[in-house]
Amino acid sequence: METFGLLAGGFAAALTPENLLWAFIGVLLGTAVGVLPGLGSAMAVALLLPVTFKLDPTGAFIMFTAVYYGGLFGDSTTSILMNTPGNSSAIATAIEGHRMAKRGRAPQALATAAIGAFLGAVVSTTVVAFFSGVIIDIALRFGPAEYLALAVFAFLATSAVVAQSMVRGTIALTIGLAIAMVGIDAQSGAARFTLGIPSLFEGISVVTVTVGLLALGEVLHVASRIHRGGHQGASPVNAGGTPWLGRGDLRRAVPAWLRGIGFGLPFGAVPAGGSEIPTFLAYGTERRLARFRARRGKGPDEFGDGAIEGVAAPESAASATAGTAMGALLGLGLPTSATAAIMLAAFQQYGMQPGPLLFERNADLVWALLASLFVGSVMLLILNLPFAPLWAKLLLIPRRYLYAGITGFAVLGVYAASYSITDLWLLILLGLLGFMMRRYEIPLAPVLIAVILGPLAETELRRALAIGQGDVGVLFAGPITLGIYTVVLAAVAFVGIARMRARSRAAAQEKAGEDAPVG
Numbered sequence: 001m002e003t004f005g006l007l008a009g010g011f012a013a014a015l016t017p018e019n020l021l022w023a024f025i026g027v028l029l030g031t032a033v034g035v036l037p038g039l040g041s042a043m044a045v046a047l048l049l050p051v052t053f054k055l056d057p058t059g060a061f062i063m064f065t066a067v068y069y070g071g072l073f074g075d076s077t078t079s080i081l082m083n084t085p086g087n088s089s090a091i092a093t094a095i096e097g098h099r100m101a102k103r104g105r106a107p108q109a110l111a112t113a114a115i116g117a118f119l120g121a122v123v124s125t126t127v128v129a130f131f132s133g134v135i136i137d138i139a140l141r142f143g144p145a146e147y148l149a150l151a152v153f154a155f156l157a158t159s160a161v162v163a164q165s166m167v168r169g170t171i172a173l174t175i176g177l178a179i180a181m182v183g184i185d186a187q188s189g190a191a192r193f194t195l196g197i198p199s200l201f202e203g204i205s206v207v208t209v210t211v212g213l214l215a216l217g218e219v220l221h222v223a224s225r226i227h228r229g230g231h232q233g234a235s236p237v238n239a240g241g242t243p244w245l246g247r248g249d250l251r252r253a254v255p256a257w258l259r260g261i262g263f264g265l266p267f268g269a270v271p272a273g274g275s276e277i278p279t280f281l282a283y284g285t286e287r288r289l290a291r292f293r294a295r296r297g298k299g300p301d302e303f304g305d306g307a308i309e310g311v312a313a314p315e316s317a318a319s320a321t322a323g324t325a326m327g328a329l330l331g332l333g334l335p336t337s338a339t340a341a342i343m344l345a346a347f348q349q350y351g352m353q354p355g356p357l358l359f360e361r362n363a364d365l366v367w368a369l370l371a372s373l374f375v376g377s378v379m380l381l382i383l384n385l386p387f388a389p390l391w392a393k394l395l396l397i398p399r400r401y402l403y404a405g406i407t408g409f410a411v412l413g414v415y416a417a418s419y420s421i422t423d424l425w426l427l428i429l430l431g432l433l434g435f436m437m438r439r440y441e442i443p444l445a446p447v448l449i450a451v452i453l454g455p456l457a458e459t460e461l462r463r464a465l466a467i468g469q470g471d472v473g474v475l476f477a478g479p480i481t482l483g484i485y486t487v488v489l490a491a492v493a494f495v496g497i498a499r500m501r502a503r504s505r506a507a508a509q510e511k512a513g514e515d516a517p518v519g
Contacts, residue, residue, distance in 0.1 A: 003130055010367030014375050019062050022055075023372055026063040027379045030070020031077070057350045058365055062372040064343055065326070069121060069376050072322060073384055076113040076315055081106060084215040084406055090318070091448055092279040094214065096303065096310025103306045111245055112308055114385050116257050116315035121377040123261050124268065124323025128330075129370050144464035145475050149484040151457035154277040156488055159446040166496075168442050175433075175442075176450025179204055186455075187462055199422035208414050209451050212427045213444055215410040217434020219403045224435070249308055252299075256286055256309040260316035267317075268324025275321035276452050280445060282313035323373065329354050330366055 013019065055063070075090035080097035093113060100109040159169035182193045183203030194200040245253060263278040263285070286309040294301035303310055329344060331354075347354050352362055359366055397405075414427050437444060461475075468474030476482060 006363065006367045007129055007371060009364070010369070010371035011374075013058060013364065013368035014062060014371040019059055019368070019372065020375070022059045022063040023066045023376050023379060026066025027070040027376055027383060030067035030072075031074040031380075031384065033067075033071060033074060057352070057362075058368050060346065060350070061343075061365065061369050062376075064346060065369060065372055066376040066379070068322060068326075068343075069117070069319070069373070069380055072318060073114060073117055073380055076117070076318075077110060077384075080109045080113060080311070082215075082406055083218050084410070085210065090314075091210070091214070091276070091445065092283040092314035093311055093318075095283065095445070096307045099304070099306035100308065100311065101306075105306060108245060108249060108308070109306075109311050111385060112249070112253055112311045113315045114381055115245075115253075116260065116312050117319040118377050118381040119257050120261050120264055120316040120319025120321075121323050121373060121380075124265055124320040124327075125370060125373040125377070127265060128324060128327030141480065143478070144460040144467065145478060145481045146484070147460040148457055148464060148475065149481045149488075150277060151453045151460070153484055153488050154280065154449055154453055155446070155457075156492060165441075169446050172437070172443050172446035173450050175437075176447035177454045179209060179447070180451045180454030180458075186459060197422065199420055203455075204426055204451075205414075205418060205423060206452055208418075208423050208426050209430055210448060211410045211414055212430025213434035213437070213447060215406055216427060216431025217438060217444075219407050219410075220431055220435035221438045222403055224439075253308050253312040256282075256312035257316040259285060260313035261320045263313070264317035264320025265324055268321040268326075268328060275318040276449055278317040278321050279314040280449060282317040283310055286310055286313045326369075326373065330358060330369070 014023070072090075075085055076093050076097070079085035079090040079094035080101055083094050083098040085091050085094050097109045097113065100106065155173055159166070159173040178193070180203075182200055184190070184194075184201050185192055191201060260278075260282040263282040264275065267275070267278040286307070287303045290299070290301040290303050290307060290309060293299040301307075344354060352358065352365075411424065411427065414423050434444065436442075437447070464474055465472070468477075476485065
């Protein structure tokens with residue numbers, strides 16, 4: 001009952017006209033910045049940080065959290081409409097979301113993303129408000145070996161499960177790990193694969209990799225096929241329509257939203273690379289379930305052609321991760337994403353240190369902040385759901401103008417992130433790499449997840465081996481690591497057997513076709 005009273009006090013503070021105004025401004029700014037490729041909620045919060053010096057802490061943090069959630073929706077908007085995620089958290093959404101848009105279902109895809117983000121935010125914020133102690137306990141149980149196991153899980157899930165071909169998935173994973181190794185080795189201080197270029201000593205930015213492979217690579221791919229009639233570009237036959245989901249869509253989306261939330265909730269509490277792991281795991285799970293249902297004649301498998309489950313699950317997972325990441329920041333002082341790290345700096349700017357004592361020393365701020373997460377989520381849904389058809393009208397812009405604009409924003413976003421000419425050259429090279437990967441049907445997802453989680457996996461591997469004094473057994477000593485690796489082996493075995501059976505059936509059908517008499 002005490003929690004209800006504290007939360008009610010938080011709502012009383014968050015619903016004042018002044019704080020509602022800051023929440024509204026934050027939602028608008030977050031959505032606007034999130035739509036731009038290469039930018040996102042982290043950069044929006046970073047840009048707002050010096051502006052909020054004169055605001056009271058409660059108003060400043062309400063604006064920050066509204067920007068955070070607004071940026072997530074903006075990221076998914078540009079990934080669905082233009083196949084250009086504004087941030088890495090929307091990469092999984094782009095896979096099926098853009099295909100829905102090309103089929104003329106952009107409003108439905110945007111509505112699915114908006115509702116999924118709303119549900120994920122509401123459920124995760126409720127969990128943080130009522131079960132923050134459990135979240136803290138889960139986070140404290142993870143050590144180097146557990147983080148490494150999570151990274152391995154993500155690597156195999158994207159390269160062997162999500163990818164159509166295990167060989168191509170492994171090639172993509174290798175490319176991503178090679179990109180992640182560029183820069184100064186954090187342990188030894190040695191320069192790796194930098195070619196003597198000082199600008200590469202800090203490695204290749206995730207923003208540059210994401211925008212180069214996805215945005216510029218897509219532009220080059222479209223440009224190469226624009227006169228062949230083999231690519232329909234970004235403009236579907238019908239970009240209008242209603243954002244409301246039909247009964248059939250809801251029947252498929254609701255379970256996917258709930259499963260996505262289930263993936264996202266625990267991952268926000270541990271620093272395992274942000275929302276990339278749960279979004280890809282949620283996407284892979286929905287893809288496998290669709291195939292399972294299709295083989296038994298219980299539903300269509302639209303993956304590869306714009307499956308609504310492929311939008312619903314990653315979006316709710318990303319939003320749920322963002323919510324519990326806020327809980328980890330408030331309860332442990334542990335930033336589990338780039339945006340959370342910037343907000344940690346904002347807390348320190350106001351002379352506060354997030355952690356267990358924050359709930360005692362600054363209870364008014366904490367509960368107003370949690371209440372504002374509910375308020376911001378409702379604002380996002382009310383503002384963006386009716387405007388989904390308007391956003392979808394972007395797809396009616398002629399392709400030459402649309403993709404020219406994407407290229408301009410991509411270059412602007414990459415340069416604004418670092419003010420480095422080297423990053424612009426890298427953007428071009430990575431765009432060419434993305435084009436070649438599309439040309440030879442090598443999946444992009446394993447590259448991106450390897451770039452994001454590669455440094456984490458390497459660091460945690462070295463830390464675990466240092467703790468175990470070189471004993472490899474320390475990597476499999478704990479019950480959590482054993483459980484994760486067991487799930488990994490079971491998933492790989494299941495996928496391998498399923499693909500062998502599929503090849504056997506295809507071979508049998510082909511042989512039957514050859515043996516059939518010619519009429």
